Amino acid sequence: MSRSRTNSATAGELLVELRRADPVPLHQQLTGGIRDRIRQGLLRADTVMPSTRALAADLGLSRGVVVEAYQQLVAEGYLVSRSGGYTQVAPAAVRAAEPSPPPVEITVPRIDFRYSRPDVSQFPRAAWLRSVRKVLAEMPHLSLAYLDGRGADELRIALADYLNRVRGTSGRPENLLVSNGFAQGSRLLLQVLAQLGRRRLAVEDPSDNELRDVATAAGLETVGVPVLESGIDVAALEKSGADVVLVTAAHQFPTGAVASAGTRAALVAWATERDALIIEDDYDAEYRYDREPIGAIQGLAPEHVVYAGTASKTLAPGLRLGWLILPRHLVEPMAAAKFADDRGSPVLDQLTFADFVARGEFDRHLRRMRPRYRALRDTLVDRLAERLPELEPVGISAGLHVLTWLPPDLSEDAVAAAARERGLGVYGLRPYWVGAPRAEGLVFGYGGLTEKAVVEGVDLLAETVASLRR
Structure with missing residues (x-):
């Protein structure tokens, strides 16, 4: 019985564009052109393709070029060879045409006080480039192989020296681990702690909300502990039943409080007596504008504290x-978890940052950025005092954000919604x-703004x- 071929494509209907001056071989161009037309639904399932002779004659190609393209598409599953010497479009390769969803309109505020945005326009490109060139010229070939799960030796040495000098830590290079930002480091840490039998994580209340979901996914219960003007309420922590606590002691997020000497001592005593663990998130300690930063808690009890730092606020989150x-x-266990997760952070970035820190460029960058951020904070606080004195800032003069409480007649949702109508993100x-x-309040991030x-x-x-009150 003869097979009907009404559903067939002629050579002229394929409309495959060939660029003969292009360095890409002609058989690859033909393969890609036919593949794209199948993906776009322009060649339906079971469509009979032109014979290799006909298509070669139509396109001015040798038959061997067409044969090679067809063979490649058959191997990939886009075409299927049938008995009788003809080739068809494979049904499994044709995707049903779906209507394009309507575009999602995202309105970006013209002025955005969103937190966690440093001024990436000030990234020290020239200094970073010098470090990149030095690393590429001098690094051993073996540095490009798989590394220890803890990260490059050079960066761990440079960071240990820097943190011990600037933050008062008691860190050794062999105890440091490099991660893809605090996000990966904290996720792996919570997973490892859960595997080692930890059960309950205490967090400051209020605090950054992202880590709570990570803790839950790792199998840890999360409990909130109130924050006082002197830092986390250690008496409440002792009653919480937690065996791990996450603190932002140097500059509490988002209240801006600083853990007092008494709070720090009580935290260490709690961890030591209960064999508990403190996770110290030192996310922005480099930015202090009216005082010297307090040293890290880790220096007081290295075996009961995990110290966490990041370049996201100091250099750029994209690093x-x-x-x-x-x-x-x-x-x-952390080195093993890191290696299993991604085989290690990019080595060129690690070695570049190591050189950048060791040559003092990191210190110079921070000295340049502190007055810039302080001016932004002072401008924000002064303007609030002038235009909205009832929104009084709390916390120390530090970091890249300011918290203000709202008076009883204003709600966060109403203010944020009305502000967005004016192109303002709060x-x-x-x-x-x-x-x-x-309580209700507003968190102002100012790092990425101008005065x-x-x-x-x-x-x-x-x-x-004013409009809300009217």
Whole structure:
């Protein structure tokens, strides 16, 4: 019985464009052109393809070029050879045409006080490039092979020297682990702690909300502990039943409080007596504007504290560079977890950062950025005092954010919604509470703004508040 070929493509219907001056071989161009037309649904399932002779004659090619293209597409599953000497489009290769979803409209505020945005326009490109060139010229070939799960030796040495000098840590290179930002480091740490039998993680209330979901996924229960003006409430921590606590002692996020000497001593005593663990997130300690930063808790109890740092606030979040100083008993399981997760962070970035730190470029960059961020913070605080004195900032003069409480007649949601209508992005405190919100406030991130934008943003907020009160 003869087979009907009404569903067939002629050579002229394929409309495959060949660029004869292109360095890509003609058989590859033909293969790609036919493959694309099948993917786009322009060649339906079971369509009979032109014979190799006909297509070669139509396109001005040798028959061997067409034969090679057809063979490649058969091997990939886009075409199928049938008995009788003809070739068809494979049904499994044709995707049903789906209507394109309507475009999603994302309105970006003209002035955005979103937190966690440093001024990446000030990234020290020239200094970084010098380090890149030096690393590429001098690094041993073996540095490009798989590394120890802890990271490159050069970076761990440079970071240990820097952190011990600047942050008062008691870190040794062999106890440091390099991660892809705090996000990966904290995720791996919580997974390892759960595997080692830890069960309950205490977090400051309020605090950054992202890590709570990570803890839950790792199998840890999360409990909130109130934050006082002197830092986390250690008396409440002792009653929480937690065996791990995460603190931002040097500059609490988001309240801006600093853990007092008494709080720090009580934390260490709690961890030592209960064989518990403190995770110290030192996310922005380099930015202090009216005082010297307090040293890291890790220096007081290295075997009971995991110290976590990152270049996200100091250099750029896109670098994805973070680090942990670990107690000895966590070094091997964390190194194994890191190696299993991604085989190690990019070595060129690690070696470049190591050279950047060792040559003092990191210190120079921070000295340059501190007055810039302080001016932004001062501008924000002064303008709020002038236009919205009821929004009084709390916390120390530090970091890249300011928290203000809202008066009783204003709600976070109403202010944020009305501000967005004016092209202004402001953000409430509600996501950071662990339990029910105990107060309402606004968290202002200013790192990525200019002084002019800060002034204009506060003025727009003042108009927003006035309109709500009317």
